[in-house]
Amino acid sequence: MEKKVTKIGVLTSGGDSPGMNACVRAVVRTALYHGLEVYGIMRGYSGMVEDEIIKMESRSVANIIQRGGTILKTSRCKEFFEYEGRKKAYENLKKHDIDGLVIIGGDGSFKGAQLFSNEFDIPCIGLAGTIDKDIAGTDFTIGFDTAVNTAVEAIDKIRDTADAHDRLFVIEVMGRDAGYIALHSGISTGAENILIPECKTVMEEIITQLAEKERRKKLVNLIVVAEGDEFGGANEVAKFIKEKLPHQEVRVCILGHIQRGGSPSCIDRVIASRMGYHAVECLMEGKHNVFVGIVNNKMSYIPLDEAVKKKQRISEEWMKIVKILAS
Ligand code: ADP
Numbered sequence: 295m296e297k298k299v300t301k302i303g304v305l306t307s308g309g310d311s312p313g314m315n316a317c318v319r320a321v322v323r324t325a326l327y328h329g330l331e332v333y334g335i336m337r338g339y340s341g342m343v344e345d346e347i348i349k350m351e352s353r354s355v356a357n358i359i360q361r362g363g364t365i366l367k368t369s370r371c372k373e374f375f376e377y378e379g380r381k382k383a384y385e386n387l388k389k390h391d392i393d394g395l396v397i398i399g400g401d402g403s404f405k406g407a408q409l410f411s412n413e414f415d416i417p418c419i420g421l422a423g424t425i426d427k428d429i430a431g432t433d434f435t436i437g438f439d440t441a442v443n444t445a446v447e448a449i450d451k452i453r454d455t456a457d458a459h460d461r462l463f464v465i466e467v468m469g470r471d472a473g474y475i476a477l478h479s480g481i482s483t484g485a486e487n488i489l490i491p492e493c494k495t496v497m498e499e500i501i502t503q504l505a506e507k508e509r510r511k512k513l514v515n516l517i518v519v520a521e522g523d524e525f526g527g528a529n530e531v532a533k534f535i536k537e538k539l540p541h542q543e544v545r546v547c548i549l550g551h552i553q554r555g556g557s558p559s560c561i562d563r564v565i566a567s568r569m570g571y572h573a574v575e576c577l578m579e580g581k582h583n584v585f586v587g588i589v590n591n592k593m594s595y596i597p598l599d600e601a602v603k604k605k606q607r608i609s610e611e612w613m614k615i616v617k618i619l620a621s
Contacts, residue, residue, distance in 0.1 A: 311437025320570025432587025
């Protein structure tokens with residue numbers, strides 16, 4: 295028989311993403327609805343290690359659903375990589391009698407959670423809060439929709455100026471290991487090329503295409519590149535093009551951190567609310583150490599270690615769509 299969870303801790307960890315606040319709100323309010331106590335752990339695992347743990351009431355999460363960032367703050371915590379750090383974190387949780395955790399973060403945070411719950415028998419529920427959408431087991435991650443819409447808005451603006459001057463723009467979007475932001479923002483802005491870590495980038499092919507377009511006087515071209523593409527970021531791509539096609543007018547734009555901030559989109563608020571609600575239900579029903587996602591519009595539950603191991607794949611068909619639509 296699983297032990298009944300009575301006091302829940304909630305934290306946001308790793309890279310921040312818009313919608314984390316909506317998720318914290320859902321966890322807090324659902325826990326309170328069920329008569330559980332709920333604690334906010336500040337700055338990810340750092341707050342667990344350093345005992346920055348605060349009791350949350352319904353009003354603690356008032357007026358935050360529309361705010362980007364995270365009221366609990368987030369961080370990367372070195373101590374949590376070491377057993378001693380995790381032990382300290384456990385002792386702090388015990389001090390507050392916290393017997394269940396909801397972790398909103400990326401795959402690094404889930405690796406930490408998996409280790410922690412194996413060592414100290416604290417059930418952990420993982421919710422994907424990441425703009426990169428690089429986690430298997432869910433169709434949505436909290437923050438992706440907002441981030442990709444921010445990128446789309448920016449790229450649309452860049453296309454206006456590219457068009458006015460007949461220029462080639464190389465635009466870098468976030469995604470160290472995953473090309474989802476590049477793929478979605480590129481398709482929805484009609485980018486001529488999209489470079490992502492999941493597919494091999496053959497720059498010579500792109501140069502041939504550009505030279506052919508130059509011949510046809512199609513001079514406005516947008517290349518969207520994920521920061522983690524194996525060829526390098528936007529600067530490397532632009533440098534290579536300038537070397538091969540010296541008379542091309544090439545400009546670079548790196549969108550950077552604006553993609554993380556801002557008010558979450560409706561989709562991100564809704565999925566964050568659903569995931570937060572179901573995370574608490576999971577802890578109450580004894581579904582421990584699971585990753586809660588949404589697949590085909592239904593809640594999906596997979597073991598946390600599976601979510602950590604698997605990556606989302608981008609099928610070849612996506613790249614075919616890019617090629618056909620941008621020709
Ligand atoms: P994200 O969760 O966004 O992928 P990180 O990879 O930076 O972000 O992970 C967030 C935090 O999770 C790390 O700073 C660390 O405290 C913890 N963590 C990540 N990987 C591990 C691991 N292998 N063992 C223990 N803790 C980890």
